[in-house]
Amino acid sequence: MRPQSLSVLDRAIVGFDKALRAVIPNSNPSTRPLPVDSDALPELSINEARHVAGLMRINHTGEVCAQGLYHGQALTAKNDTVREAMHHSAEEEIDHLVWCETRLNELSSHPSVFTPIWYGLSFGMGAAAGLISNEFSLGFVAETEAQVSEHLQDHISQLPKQDQRTAQILQQMDIEELQHRSAAIDHGGTPLAPPVRITMRWLANQMKAVAYHL
Template sequence: MTSPAPHPPRPGAGRADRAAMLRVDQAGEFGAVRIYAGQLAVLGDRHPMSRQIAHMAAQEERHRAHFDRMIVERGVRPTILQPFWHVAGFALGAATALIGPEAAMACTAAIETEIDDHYGRQLEEIGEDDPALSGAIEEFQAEEVEHRDTAIAHGAEAAPAYPLLFGMIRLGCRAAIALSQRF
């Protein structure tokens, strides 16, 4: 008598992959909050862009809080790099704002472009296996796209050396994603 064939692997991400997803998503939202804090520290609350930046920061804070709860509920270890992202995020936000408001918007456009791609890959990987996680990612992805579009509408592409700045920030974002998934 032959034994039954093993079940084929389920589509979507496994538990370890989901833990890495949550770890990097929480770290990314934390970093975004810090970037906007750096931008607002330089631009102040009287700059015409400050209201838009504060609105985006509030959305990022809501995203971060949601992923904080999911990490606790699912017993996922957060990234050990959070102290570094605390400083690096603020520094990136402040540095781009010091260059000018267009550079601050270029920073947002670059990061949100990368995060849109990142969240899209995660949604493909999860499929319908984890509605709580995929639902949060879908909702937050739509807001990240809104942030990117707002940044472009408010002069991101007019930043000095925009293609170089955009490309370097996206590259840094990819590195942060890879490091936060692992560590």
């Protein structure tokens, strides 16, 4: 059933369910297996495992934020085409969320304890962007995905050489984040003003600093 065919109450219930699934670990089914060549787990030292877990906690937080952003934008989108695009991107990002959770579990680690806060803040920013205009909202997505791609590539460069498992997961995520960026631009996203881009980067850096540890 298409979201716009639901009643207001039904949409609220569906939205609440999606929010819960975004913030409660291991509550989402993945439609695709991990994008890895082997099921063998790499051998990592205690310090290496701790560092990889910190990086994956950041990436998991980024995927939680993506869910919040897309859900907020879908709520306030000004036409059905953009709303459907936001829903579609959010659904694709669920696989990324599950992949990050899976790798954290393998490392005997956990997502950020502030996950509900990250989701709530991102939902608010997404809803506000959607209220401004479709073009700004889609431009916000495009800039977000560009910055996500940057930190994914940075994380890949920081991984221990033997941890190809994590590297392959992040490489596939990077490919798809850039596809989402292109889709946002194709749907009419416009470049954001430099102060907005700088503020977004600053907020992302604060999130990463906290999520690495907590």
